[in-house]
Amino acid sequence: MGGWNELYRENILDHYKHPRNRGTLEQPDITYEDANPLCGDELRMELRVKDGRIEQVRWTGHGCSISQAAASMLSERIEGRTLDEVKQLSRDDMLEMLGIELGPVRLKCALLALKTLKAGVYGITQWPGEEEEEGGS
């Protein structure tokens, strides 16, 4: 088990305390909300898309530092990218952005943002990494 100092690396705390792209859009093309009722993490993502490319991202939500930092990092990563590129983003990409190893409970916190994003863009509602498995929880 990693201690707080491993889990809460500088960049996670930085994104948590100074979230990027937090807020709402005037006229989003895509809006999607999801939650992780077990921990009470909630997230809403709004995108403005033009010619298959994400022009602007805003998100709101609340939850633990991991879920909020993940949303902030992901929003930075996808701005200006194509929807196809978004589809390619995997659970490992998300964990790489966070730069930490997580147990099963906190893993859901880390992946909520990516799950919300993919559901909004493609209607994929499974947890990232479980798309191919049957009956992932």
Place this chain on the structure above:
Amino acid sequence: MAQWTATAALPQPRPFDPRAVRQQFPIFRARREPPLVYLDSAATSQKPDAVLEAMNEYYSLYNANIHRGIYRIAEQATAAYEDARAHLARFLNAGSPREVIFTRNSTEALNLIAYSWGRANLRAGDAILLTEMEHHSNLVPWQILAAERQVELRFIPMTPEGELDLEPLPRLLGDGRVKLVSVVHVSNVLGTVNPVAEIVSAARAAGAVVVVDASQSVPHLPVDVRALGCDFLACTGHKMLGPTGIGALWGRRELLEAMPPFLGGGEMIREVKLTESKWNELPWKFEAGTMAIAEAVGLGAALLYLEGLGMDAVFAHDRELAAYALGRLREVPDLRLLGPPLERRGGVIAFELGDIHPHDVATVLDSHGVAVRAGHHCAMPLHRKLGVVASVRASFHCYSVPEEVDALVEGLHHARSVFG
């Protein structure tokens, strides 16, 4: 509240030394850095040597299936298993060991009542009365039954302080449709000790059968089923210093006699033909298949251990520690305590720390070796009612010491500095 004045008037229980007790738990003797600060006894308790040794002795010296073998060690195993049952019956002041049915845990005991008593006795239009502070184990089985039988679920409300509001009770019971009332004795989130005897007398006067979820009370305070006056009571071994995989349902004999079996299989029958069977007598009617024998033996050893400490003394110790913890937690800025005043709570304390998510608090505490529970503790409706998403919970047992509270408080200051 009359209950409390009565309890307060009891002579002071003979105290025990929690430091000496702690030394009898191998998990605390194991060296680790940082040392284990275990504040999650409401989730499961630690196990003393005596319990582990009793289980090991069964497996090493007289492992055999029970009730069947006509040889010495099988008889020895049967006697040990049935002794554990008789012991639990005495522990709960039950009328007879026949009224004590071994289950896997409280959850199974509650499901047994819902399945067996519920399906035999409830009709469309009847009602079940629960409370807003139940553990999911005392909620979901009734939801399943209610949906199946078109039975209405009603709830005794909970106040913002985390206590049951009994004022609407006469109205809730008034139309005579409530056939079953099921209440938690001690809340696993808030530690609230509910006035169960009062609820029981109102419910029974209204003709309802009363179930008590005693998962958090039997491990920590003297529980007397006859004094409570209830009809059924569920408890779980792993929270009372015993092993996992063993729990019990106590029920009034006449009710249990009239109930159909829960699970079918070996041991619960007297005579089997190809197309029909006759049920065994109590309690075996409800114990289908090979039971958790070693675990029952371990539970028996746990009861002996608890009796050695004295349940009055265990509760006094829990509450003394809760008093100390409440005082120390009030020193932590932005900390919001949930739950009732000390006079009406046991050794469980839930709280929020500013707007730091409980998971983050627990992770920082973990780096200090402090084990707490963070989340909704299997009581989502309770949290929703209190208007909090999740909480951090510290809970104690006989081996808990004030230094552990100090480590908790230090960890909380640290969490504030990380996230502040």
